[in-house]
Amino acid sequence: MPLSWNEIKDRALAFSREWAQVASEDAEAKSFWDDFFNVFGVSRRRTASFERKVKKIDGKDGYIDLLWKGVVLVEHKSRGKDLDRAYQQARDYFPGLMDVELPRYIVVSDFARFRIHDLETGEQHQFPLQDLHKQVRRFAFIAGYQTHTYKEQDPINLKAAERMGRLYDRLKLIGYDGHPLQVLLVRVLFCLFAEDTGIFERAQFMEYLTQRTGADGSDVGTRLAELFQVLNTPPERRMRTLDEQLAAFPYINGALFGEFLPIAAFDGAMRDALLDACALDWSGISPAIFGGLFQSVMDDKARRNLGAHYTSEKNILKLIGPLFLDELRAEFERIKGNRARLLEFHSKLRSLTFLDPACGCGNFLVIAYRELRLLELDVLRASTGDARSHSLALDLHGFLSVGVDQFYGIEIEEFPSQIAQVALWLIDHQMNLKVSEEFGQYFARIPLTSSPHIVNGNALRLDWEAVVPRERLSYILGNPPFKGHHLQSEDEKRDMLACFGEEKAAGVMDFVTAWYCKAATFIRYTPIKVAFVSTNSITQGEQVGILWRALQHKAPVEIHFAHRTFRWSNEARGVAAVFCVIIGFAAHNASDKIIYAYDTVDSDPHAFKATQINAYLVDAPWVLLDNRASNPFGMPEMMYGSKPTDNGHFLFTDDEAKAFLAEEPDAAKFIKPFLSAHEYLHNEKRWVLWLFGAAPDEINRLPKVKERVQSVNRFRKASKAASTRAYPYPTLFRQVTQPRSEYVLIPGHTSENRAFIPFGFFPMDHIVGNSCFSLPGATRFHFGVIQASMHMAWVRYTCGRLKSDFRYSKDIVYNNFPWPMDATDKQKDAIETAAQGVLDARARFPDSSLADLYDPLTMPSELVRAHQALDRAVDAAYVPSGGKKNYASDAERVAFLFDLYQRLTSLLPAVRPKKTRQKN
Numbered sequence: 001m002p003l004s005w006n007e008i009k010d011r012a013l014a015f016s017r018e019w020a021q022v023a024s025e026d027a028e029a030k031s032f033w034d035d036f037f038n039v040f041g042v043s044r045r046r047t048a049s050f051e052r053k054v055k056k057i058d059g060k061d062g063y064i065d066l067l068w069k070g071v072v073l074v075e076h077k078s079r080g081k082d083l084d085r086a087y088q089q090a091r092d093y094f095p096g097l098m099d100v101e102l103p104r105y106i107v108v109s110d111f112a113r114f115r116i117h118d119l120e121t122g123e124q125h126q127f128p129l130q131d132l133h134k135q136v137r138r139f140a141f142i143a144g145y146q147t148h149t150y151k152e153q154d155p156i157n158l159k160a161a162e163r164m165g166r167l168y169d170r171l172k173l174i175g176y177d178g179h180p181l182q183v184l185l186v187r188v189l190f191c192l193f194a195e196d197t198g199i200f201e202r203a204q205f206m207e208y209l210t211q212r213t214g215a216d217g218s219d220v221g222t223r224l225a226e227l228f229q230v231l232n233t234p235p236e237r238r239m240r241t242l243d244e245q246l247a248a249f250p251y252i253n254g255a256l257f258g259e260f261l262p263i264a265a266f267d268g269a270m271r272d273a274l275l276d277a278c279a280l281d282w283s284g285i286s287p288a289i290f291g292g293l294f295q296s297v298m299d300d301k302a303r304r305n306l307g308a309h310y311t312s313e314k315n316i317l318k319l320i321g322p323l324f325l326d327e328l329r330a331e332f333e334r335i336k337g338n339r340a341r342l343l344e345f346h347s348k349l350r351s352l353t354f355l356d357p358a359c360g361c362g363n364f365l366v367i368a369y370r371e372l373r374l375l376e377l378d379v380l381r382a383s384t385g386d387a388r389s390h391s392l393a394l395d396l397h398g399f400l401s402v403g404v405d406q407f408y409g410i411e412i413e414e415f416p417s418q419i420a421q422v423a424l425w426l427i428d429h430q431m432n433l434k435v436s437e438e439f440g441q442y443f444a445r446i447p448l449t450s451s452p453h454i455v456n457g458n459a460l461r462l463d464w465e466a467v468v469p470r471e472r473l474s475y476i477l478g479n480p481p482f483k484g485h486h487l488q489s490e491d492e493k494r495d496m497l498a499c500f501g502e503e504k505a506a507g508v509m510d511f512v513t514a515w516y517c518k519a520a521t522f523i524r525y526t527p528i529k530v531a532f533v534s535t536n537s538i539t540q541g542e543q544v545g546i547l548w549r550a551l552q553h554k555a556p557v558e559i560h561f562a563h564r565t566f567r568w569s570n571e572a573r574g575v576a577a578v579f580c581v582i583i584g585f586a587a588h589n590a591s592d593k594i595i596y597a598y599d600t601v602d603s604d605p606h607a608f609k610a611t612q613i614n615a616y617l618v619d620a621p622w623v624l625l626d627n628r629a630s631n632p633f634g635m636p637e638m639m640y641g642s643k644p645t646d647n648g649h650f651l652f653t654d655d656e657a658k659a660f661l662a663e664e665p666d667a668a669k670f671i672k673p674f675l676s677a678h679e680y681l682h683n684e685k686r687w688v689l690w691l692f693g694a695a696p697d698e699i700n701r702l703p704k705v706k707e708r709v710q711s712v713n714r715f716r717k718a719s720k721a722a723s724t725r726a727y728p729y730p731t732l733f734r735q736v737t738q739p740r741s742e743y744v745l746i747p748g749h750t751s752e753n754r755a756f757i758p759f760g761f762f763p764m765d766h767i768v769g770n771s772c773f774s775l776p777g778a779t780r781f782h783f784g785v786i787q788a789s790m791h792m793a794w795v796r797y798t799c800g801r802l803k804s805d806f807r808y809s810k811d812i813v814y815n816n817f818p819w820p821m822d823a824t825d826k827q828k829d830a831i832e833t834a835a836q837g838v839l840d841a842r843a844r845f846p847d848s849s850l851a852d853l854y855d856p857l858t859m860p861s862e863l864v865r866a867h868q869a870l871d872r873a874v875d876a877a878y879v880p881s882g883g884k885k886n887y888a889s890d891a892e893r894v895a896f897l898f899d900l901y902q903r904l905t906s907l908l909p910a911v912r913p914k915k916t917r918q919k920n
Helices: 005-018 025-039 083-092 129-143 155-173 178-194 204-212 220-231 268-278 287-296 300-304 313-335 339-351 363-384 414-439 490-500 503-508 513-522 542-554 654-663 665-670 677-682 696-700 703-717 722-726 780-787 789-798 810-814 825-843 861-881 890-905
Strands: 049-055 061-068 072-076 105-109 113-118 124-128 354-356 407-411 453-456 475-478 529-535 558-568 578-586 593-597 606-610 651-653 671-675 686-689 743-747 760-762 772-776 800-802 805-807
Touching: 005 025, 005 129, 025 061, 025 072, 025 129, 061 083, 072 083, 083 105, 083 113, 113 129, 124 129, 155 178, 155 268, 178 204, 178 220, 178 268, 178 414, 204 220, 204 268, 220 268, 287 363, 287 414, 313 339, 313 363, 313 475, 313 529, 313 558, 313 578, 313 593, 339 363, 354 363, 363 407, 363 414, 363 475, 407 414, 414 453, 475 513, 490 513, 503 542, 513 529, 513 542, 529 558, 651 654, 654 665, 654 671, 654 686, 665 671, 665 703, 671 677, 677 743, 696 703, 703 722, 743 780, 780 789, 780 825, 780 861, 789 810, 789 861, 789 890, 825 861, 861 890
Parallel strands: 072 105, 354 407, 354 475, 407 453, 475 529, 558 593
Antiparallel strands: 049 061, 061 072, 105 113, 113 124, 529 578, 558 578, 593 606, 651 686, 671 686, 743 760, 743 772, 800 805
């Protein structure tokens, strides 16, 4: 086990005195470095070798003074020699080293001076021999105390996962698979970590494998089985005749090594793969990141994007900060000068319990535990004064009380549930090393006397009370699986139904909502707080009303904090971005509510206090929009576009239409312009064979037209949908909703990057496809109101999304939009004038598409000014209804609109729930 820092400092001081006068490299260098390693209680012979022969950069042979593979390379010179030259000489050896041998540190010395280069951080430090005892912590990596700054895309984590993946592949290839393989890999992971962090002696596991197994690997499985048995046996119960090398391993406990496993038949290549993994410095592995990477080695598809499958620490902190950590930190700052209150606070930290009911590899639990331990360390500092001056008297085992047994998890897959348990043990030991470094004495919880409570099971079917009693639980947190209703398996649909208890909600909701439902039921009448990461779809569109009405039946939940939409991704290649929100809620109110807003989905959030956070994550009244089939405010009725269901036989590109009419010129009266969202926005021509109202004899006289109709008929008769097969009109679109007058076109899907969704007027002979909506009978007033920023803000907060793009809705967005019902005639006239100004500004650029005109980078100044004038006119029309002329943000506009909506709808009859057809 690592020596205490106090003892290391004493040894360093004695070392510097003993070697103060030595000058000759040739005579004394090896003894110098043997004694140097002994300062840290480490045998140089077990870790590093002298005079390693390599090919230098110039192709000549060279000899490295001292090499500890993967850790440190030492170049030693006689007293007074140039250390810059020594450093360059050390770098010249790198081409002759294998990747696994390349060191993180280069140390150069001339007896009188040390210079240490950290090649990972780029830091360099130089000091004289007599100051070694003052600078000795810079060599923490030798002592086993090294701390790391974990990076979301740290190469060491990727390397480690890749090497475990190679071992996994070889074991699976020989038929060692399933549960035994998973347990074996988790045990090997623990041993690799243990020998680099002071649980085992330095390189103890690798040395055991190297010395006690043959090169052909045939006895590796047997030797591992023997080792696992020893690690599971207390020293007093071990046989007195046990091999000395095995007996040197500590007792681990924790049930990690308790289960008997079939012995794997290793070969030479598998042995090499295991030793290759041993060559890494596993002290640098982040348990939070590595768990996800380790799990990904089990999935061939996931391994192609290795690094894409972990939750970044930055995103985890977004959740645990406002859920509990910020509040605890603030309390600590208030009381840190009062020792009695600090002791009470410390007891409070020990009493907190956490549940992640979809814990995966434990990332959220690991980071939450780490932050709780860091806070406990601050309490220790504050309550003991100068930590180092008290280190000799301080009983760390008696003082430190926060433990992994405060953390609970549920995971449906066995392997990640095992990883989660081990990851919590690993982070516990890393935090113990941090405490050890801080207070100058070694502290470890070995053997493992307490364990995290990770249950392998279906969280949506399990009784959470059986996992952790309700009265003991403080927080529920995590990142439940994202899966749309159309992607759910039959088992998952049944899980949804079991949670919601109603077919409508279970049929249309994202899978993540089942955890909201289960949590809301669990926390009723308790102080438990909950926070989940979710797809942003649950705060937009149809799902909002369905979900939060269902939750209110379970418990009267209140949203305490929320992160609005941000991109949930990392830097790995091939990572598909997911657009997420974080919602923190409880079955009781909170005085301080916070919304975290993002200027863009990739920017950092800025927080502001809120009085009420509604289900759309707006500081506004608690409003749940209804699915309204008609407009309740007397405005023009919006219609869906016509749906062809024709396999393309009614539709033409511009060239196809010309070719068709060349063969069938008399069909010209039936060829109409066709508008889909893409063609409309990009000014691309498309045409449709529109036979609405065509006489049978006309069709029969046009063979090419009739041929198209026959093709449509055959396609529909072969449909899997009974309603399509039964549709009796092969000459018509499957659904015909074409306006009978001039109308405003609204594209159904548009980019989030545009400040405005461009709407436009069209005559009745332009056929609207089902990717758009139409608003027949709309005037310039109606066009102006929905084209202004007030309506655009409403769209952004209430519409559904396709990825991040807007998905407009007539029943949720348009029919619930609060109109300026109290606007004066003068204000309405001003809106009409400004609306025409927008149309006129567009008309000045006849060769530019709407996509070009509304591109944020290329939007013409004339069009920008026209929209600004329209916004002023529309905002003024809302002033009689309680609005104002200037708004600081979309959120401010929407807060006003929710309040207005509540007032306008308070006198309307209740809306009957709209039947939602479940899609399979």
